Amino acid sequence: MTDHTIPYRPVPGVLLSAAAAGIRYQGRDDLVLMALPAGTRCAAVFTRNAFCAAPVLVAKRHLATRVPRYLLINSGNANAGTGEQGLADAEASCAALAALTGCYPEEVLPFSTGVIGEPLPLSKLTAALPTALDRMRETTWPEAVQAIMTTDTVPKLASRRLTAAGRTAVITGMAKGAGMICPDMATLLVFLATDLAVDQALLQHSLSTAMETSFNAITVDGDTSTNDACVLAAAGTLSNQPLQDPESPDSLAFRSALEAVCRELATAIMRDAEGATKLVKIRVEETRDGAEARRVADTIAHSPLVKTALFAGDPNWGRILAAVGRADLDRLDIQAVRIWLDDLRIVSHGGRDPDYTESAGQAVLKQEEITIRVALGRGQAITELLTCDLSYEYVRINAEYRT
């Protein structure tokens, strides 16, 4: 059964299935298999948190050994903070799938999301594998994306078509994550596939680049997960000459479509941030370099004072200005600082804009989507970050969610 309410395009040669293993949830699928054809190239990015979960460590090790044929994903249990037993369980889950399919255990990459610190119920997981293998289809993306959800309230699935080597290729991806705000289920998991053939180095480069303007440009509260992972598989079923030159027209088309899919998924994650009432883009421009722009954007995005003001619809320019002021910029010229809410200038010459009125600011903040634009007048660099407000609901969700 395909849920036709979620628009997407299958990726020829890439098969998926979803099954109910009863790992934590009852009455819903919580296990996903993704099968990649022979000849696939695979790129991946993992969490930078020093406390990687067991499946992250195992996936990295397998990826360094062989080209993956299967992605084995479970929700409900993160297999994180589980020590040596967790590593053994992650390896055993790969071995079980390998035994059933005849591949090497190192050709399976494991991914987990859910509560941390509890042992993975390995036997439940392996018992569901035969059912999952029976259901492999190119058209199971909608069921798969539902099965990897934890605190997500909507499934996140996106597709783009592009023309490369004179043929129409497709990139499709699914993501789970509700704005990284839910502690033990905070994981961001993203699985992307294309039917293009892409050289390994270009594939990894394209994924890393696309991350910067998508999944690495969203933030709710600065907390990162132990399980975050993003995988991009190039199945090669389009049988094109593998893309290799990053600047060729075909590669540029591919990278652009990939970035569009990633941004669509990342925006969907921010929209689904639990407790958030507003989607806020922070755009910082005229900085000396990108790092400086990002530092200012992060400081604004993580300021609880700015976030509560956004929740209240209070155009509190003083809080934004104070956040810029503590972003540790070398010799900031305060007179050069300007700030806008959408197109409304609220700060000029480092102080309240003379034409600004409180009621105009409040009108902008009534919207559900707002851009805070900060110009520093000291360079050409720009960055954009998506974030959200800080509400009662955020505190409730994160206080009430128990390990």
Next chain:
Amino acid sequence: MTDHTIPYRPVPGVLLSAAAAGIRYQGRDDLVLMALPAGTRCAAVFTRNAFCAAPVLVAKRHLATRVPRYLLINSGNANAGTGEQGLADAEASCAALAALTGCYPEEVLPFSTGVIGEPLPLSKLTAALPTALDRMRETTWPEAVQAIMTTDTVPKLASRRLTAAGRTAVITGMAKGAGMICPDMATLLVFLATDLAVDQALLQHSLSTAMETSFNAITVDGDTSTNDACVLAAAGTLSNQPLQDPESPDSLAFRSALEAVCRELATAIMRDAEGATKLVKIRVEETRDGAEARRVADTIAHSPLVKTALFAGDPNWGRILAAVGRADLDRLDIQAVRIWLDDLRIVSHGGRDPDYTESAGQAVLKQEEITIRVALGRGQAITELLTCDLSYEYVRINAEYRT
């Protein structure tokens, strides 16, 4: 009228008064004068926020020119984000006091706290100066500390006695600030005085050192104010040979007493953090250096996920561990990480301690004061930080407070 419910010791030669200027509040004092005798030495520390308020800029300038004779403090209006007019108003307030007392305008240091972005009502302030000058007493500390309060719910006043040069000296200080959580009134103002004579260089060194373990070791949300200031005056009325050698027994006694006063005031500020239900000490030990320890402590203290778990009384060790994991430590040995709640070990070998039980953790978190201790097994450095939890009340206060 002296409020004898606040225990403190006057500082011989240092006079204070409080008066009602009606700057923002009605029916309460909002103006404080502090007079320092001739021969006073004065040290100060100001906000590192690039957007300094006008009084901070003027106080710095005056301090570089002459030794202060008066501190002129108002609450209700921060004179911040007020541009050139704000600077002129701050200078004019000093000039008005100078004209009344016959001192130089540069011998007056101005301090303001309150709403930002609104012009200082200068005439109201100067109209109250004669009344304030009439009331100067050594025993007005309790009235003064009440007059500088904004969102504070309790006045913060502390004293220590010490023996130096065979005589009994005193250090007394007052502070305002409710955990730096209230945006436009977030200012931390601290005024300390001693009757000791202290050499200027030692005075500044002693203040800077004492700050590190007191006002610089408390954090609610990472937001800093545009108006923060801390002043230490050594009146010299004890007529001792000025303390000069930082390592002499008298200097050590002075520095120790100063640190004790600062820590008492800083702890009182954290206890008064609006919306907080718990006082939380973060102690990070066995790090390579102090900067590394502080980075870990800051990451834990600013993690909304840790703070909401503390609010809920949820011993969520995974959230603390994940915060350590993203503190960007070079080659962290996860196996060496141990974490305690008070004396209860919750994490060993980088995972849940085998003897730990959820109910034991919950029992510790029922307390109003908790210590989270993290040991990293990679060095000898230690830091301690005071913070608080993140509650519904925090969001309410900061969402409802309007400019």
